[in-house]
Amino acid sequence: MSHRILLGLFFCLGLTAAGISDTRYWKGIVEKHGPIPEAILEPEMSFEREYRELYPLSEQILTMLGLRRRARKGSIIKNCFSNQRVILGAIEMYNMDTNTMYYTLNPSDLADASSPLIKGGYLRSPIINADAKCVMRSYGNLAEEGVIYCEYHGATSDIQDELRALVGYKSKASSRERIGLLIILIVVMCSAMLLLVFRFFNSSGRTKRNVR
Numbered sequence: 626m627s628h629r630i631l632l633g634l635f636f637c638l639g640l641t642a643a644g645i646s647d648t649r650y651w652k653g654i655v656e657k658h659g660p661i662p663e664a665i666l667e668p669e670m671s672f673e674r675e676y677r678e679l680y681p682l683s684e685q686i687l688t689m690l691g692l693r694r695r696a697r698k699g700s701i702i703k704n705c706f707s708n709q710r711v712i713l714g715a716i717e718m719y720n721m722d723t724n725t726m727y728y729t730l731n732p733s734d735l736a737d738a739s740s741p742l743i744k745g746g747y748l749r750s751p752i753i754n755a756d757a758k759c760v761m762r763s764y765g766n767l768a769e770e771g772v773i774y775c776e777y778h779g780a781t782s783d784i785q786d787e788l789r790a791l792v793g794y795k796s797k798a799s800s801r802e803r804i805g806l807l808i809i810l811i812v813v814m815c816s817a818m819l820l821l822v823f824r825f826f827n828s829s830g831r832t833k834r835n836v837r
Contacts, residue, residue: 650770651787651788651791652791653770654764654765654770654771655791655792657765657766658764658765658766661764661788661791661792662762662764662774664762664774664775664776664777664779665764665772665774665779665780665784665785665788666779666785666788666789666792666794667779667794667796667797668775668777668778668779669758669776669777670701670702670756670758670777670778671702671779671796672700672702672782701755701756701778702755702778704755705754705755705756705759705775705777705778706778706781706782707755708752708753708754708755708759708761709761709773709774709775709780709781710773710781711748711752712730712735712748712752712761712773713767713772713773715742715747715748716730716742716747716767716773717767718747719741719742719745719747720767720768722745723741723745725741726768727741727742727767727768728766728767728768729763729766729767730761730762730763730767730773732760732761732762735748735751735752735761736751736752737751738751755778756777756778758776758777759775759776759777759778760775760776760777761773761774761775761776762774762775762776772784
């Protein structure tokens, strides 16, 4: 029993140490490279906005009430994030194989067949953007520590969450979406109650007339 307790304590300490390490890692990047791009902290097209555009209002309300899990099928943002991972992986392999380091992403290198990433086989083919508004950028030093993000969709959720936590950033879009759905829900409920009251008095009036 004591061995299990010790193992549990070591596991918790490991998680705590990992969290501190992540904070120091991101803090070091911000100190070196300046403020985190707004497109990472608050992208123009967020999961919340995409969800609103893809799914009917009734499903959004059920999701907000916790009666249905949020679906992500057909998500363009997920496809964009997948591209970001592929690009970062290609750059990491390039930097491992060559003496000429790749520090900052040049978006044209993702589509130009003569770019070092495609010509060298680090990208199997030109990157096809998930959306016409996608523009890939980098933050930090890609030869040491850095991230790939999209000007329209932001960075992957794990990176966004860690960077938001580092600077204490609260999502404006999420708050607006929740308030908007809450207002709609209140309006729908009030309308339903008024309809019930109207039917009740209407049926009462008919009953009185029939009795007479």
